[in-house]
Amino acid sequence: MATNKKPRVADLKLDANEPSLLFAMQQMLSTGGVDFKEWWEHWEEGYNERDDKKSNFKIKEWRKVGERPAYIEITPSRKNGGVKSIEYIPNKKNPKVSFMCSGTDAQIINQIVQIEHFQIAAGVDCLSGKNSKPPLKGFPLIKLTFYQSYDDTKKRADGTRKSPTRGIKYIRMPGFTDDQSVVDFGLAQLIKPGDVSKWAKGILNTFALPDLYKWDKGKNVISYTGVIARLQGLEGWAYCTNENEGKKLFAAMLTAVGKKVDPLGFNFSGNTEPAKKFAPGKPTKKLLGQEWDADEFRPTDTVIFSRADLWLPKVGSSIPLVQGTALMYKN
Structure with a gap:
């Protein structure tokens, strides 16, 4: 029966032409096959040779002079385990905000890109040229769904009823995440059953x-915007019959998640001749032997709360919270 022999030191010795090969292999492993310094030059400058017309990120906003990123090499001189460690500073003007990155060069690059990405999601520093406000995509999302009562739906030319008018509103939950890597970077706390x-x-x-909440949708528009609205995860707009109706809706959404309204965050607008601009479509000809009604633009209808669901981006699934008057999520 064959036995495994313990290797001898002599067996592990390299020929004269092999040390350079071993060194190359070690370099490949420690760098991940990339040139970190070359990558950093482009990253620090913001890839200013790119076409600004095609890119969301404008060099003047994303990489302002004096506010560009920096890093400090902090790899221990001994016992570094074959990896590199740096302290990444997204903005030189704010050196107190920094993140530890460690691994091969390729892994560190990936960590830096993730930091920048999650800072955008959290609303920190980086701005997009096409949308000057960073997106909140990536945080858990609560979806509120409303439907018009079937008995209140309008009739078509043939006498059948149209589909009920629907209303949907979203609430982002900044500061919470279902992504452990975001938690590890200290950018949000892991969502827990108690939170849900x-x-x-x-x-x-x-x-x-x-009673089920009623939202009077209409032809006017109210928006809730500003720094506070963004940090609350509720910056957006809604169709409403009047200003008070719109304010009541946003106040209810904020109350539901334990927040309060910023009274200076509202803007209200409406067309000067709504009856003409948003006149309901009327059948003007027959198609396939019958008359057809066009859908009404910005209908004035009352929609009633139907359900609420929580969407977890990382998990990629939806969790029922409330349906009608029933509590669906029970911790």
Whole structure:
């Protein structure tokens, strides 16, 4: 029966032409096959040779002079495990905000890109030229769905009823995440069952009890914007019949997740001749032997709260919170 022999030191010795090959292999492993310094030159400058017309990120905004990123090499001289460690500073003007990155050069590059990405999602520093406000995409999302009562739906030319008018509103939850890597970078806290339960109960008590919430959709528009609105995860707009109706809707959404309204965040607008601009479409000809009604643009209808669901981006699934007057999520 064959036995495994313990290797001898002599067996591990390299021929005269092999040390350079071993060194090359070690370099390949420690760098991941990339040139970090060359990459950094482009990253620090913001790839200013690119076509600004095709890019969301404008060099004058994304890499302002004096606010460009920096890094400090902090790799221990001994016992570094064959990896490099740096302290990454996204903005030179704010050196107190820094992140530890460690690994091969390729892994560190990936970590830096993730830091920049999650800073955008959290609303820090980097701005897009096409949309000057960084997106909140990436944080958990609460979806509120409203439907018009079937008995209130309008009739078509043939006497059948149209589909009920629907209303949908979204609430982002900045500061929470279902992505452990975001937590590891200290950019948000991991979402817990207690958090979800709290939101579900808040929505139930605000939109379902004692009666289902009614939202009067109309031809006017109210928006809720500003720094506070963004940090609350509720910057957006809604169609409404009047200003008070719109303010009431946003106030209810904020109350449901334990936040309060910024009274200076509202803007209200409406067309000067809504009856003409948003006149309901009328059948003008027959198609396939019958008359057809065009859908009404910005219908004035009352929609009633139907359900609330929580979307987790990383997990890629939806969790029912409330349906009608029933609490669906029970911790």
